[in-house]
Amino acid sequence: MLVTMVVVAAISSAQAQEAANKADVPVAAVQSPEYRVGPGDRLALQVFGLAELSQTMRVSNSGRVHVAYVGTLSVVNLTVAQIEDEIARRLREQQLVNDPWVRIQVVEYRSQPVFIVGEVHSPGQYMITGEMRLLDAVSKAGGFTNAAGTNGFLMRRHDFAGAMAEIRAGERSWETMRDRDLQASETPAAGSGTATEGGAPARDRITINISDLKAGIRPELNVLLQGGDVFYVPARRTQYLYIVGEVALPGAYILPQSYDHITAARAVSYAGGPLRTAKTSKGFIMRYDRAGAYQAVPFDFAAVARGREPDIPISPGDILFVPRSVGKTIGYNLLALMPGHLLRMIIW
Secondary structure (H helix, E strand, O other): OHHHHHHHHHHHHHHHHHHHHHHOOOOOOOOOOOOEOOOOOEEEEEEOOOHHHOEEEEOOOOOEEEEOOOEEEEOOOOEHHHHHHHHHHHHHHOOOOOOOOEEEEEEEOOOOEEEEEEOEOOOEEEEOOOOOEHHHHHHHOOOEOOOEOOEEEEEEEOOHHHHHHHHHOOOOOHHHHHHHHHHHHOOHHHOOOEEOOOOOOOEEEEEEEHHHHHHOOOHHHOOEOOOOOEEEEOEOOOOEEEEEEOEOOOEEEEOOOOOOOOEHHHHHHHOOOEOOOEOHHHEEEEEEOOOOOEEEEEEOHHHHHOOOOOOOEOOOOOEEEEOEOHHHHHHHHHHHHOOHHHHHHHHO
16 A cells, blocks of 8 residues: 555656646747748747756747757758757767657747738738648738739748848848838839849749639648738729610619629619610710720610620729610600590500
8 A cells, every 4th residue: 555655656756747848848839840941030049858948949049949957959941850850969979868858849839921911801910830821821810801902912032031131230121121012012013023123032923813722622722821921912902884875773883893794775774774765776875995996886685685786894983874765754754744534545
């Protein structure tokens, strides 16, 4: 009985000691084994059985950390497993531990930011903590808003390491880098190739169709992100169709984001249909091209309704005009002036 109590006490003491050792190490976020450490990251070191070696350390701007009893290590661009192996090797070489069990955790990610800005619910800076694809980052930003446009733009830098050096030296901030990329994304010069502006590192602009990205029909759009990437989602530009003339509800109508199914006959139907005084065979669409040139496209609603002519697709900014029939207007006015008994005689 006494032996059993001693064993239980020993086990409890060992478990308490292990729990105490683990309590000294901050809880890390879920990390990828392929994540490579960079300047600004904070690491937690634990050597099991040696609580005095457990510590947290910030990776310096030069990519180094100082480990007690081991010395200074260069850890930039190394994985967690590689750092663990290096510390274990040095502990053995210095004969501090014969068979060390080393554990490294990244408890704060600061070295590989990406920016998700524009029409997302929580725009801002997000840190890469492993393999992060574009949809992962958009999900962290709360997803797209209802005002998101058709295309987003991914700005990708070719010299992120150089930009990091400038930021660490105080010559540039994350906000400056982001804003410059956003400005480039809204100018034709940014294009799909590389560009430089004010000595900034070259960058690519990749156009991302948001509908295809969300639907998953083009997997190549779900790009694997890199440190320094900026994904900009512009707001959808409101586009209108104007319907005037002899229709029940004339006015300006907002076109949906996908308007390829909107035709002239459907537009007239959306406006309540033609009035009885309309001259439906003489309608036309007033259309302006990008150069500002005017074009009148004839439109026969009656022929389209009977299937004798094809319907006409609508473009943003079109003005659809349904004219009034003078003959029908006079005829209906005369009928309105007739006494009721004469009108009934004509009908019968």
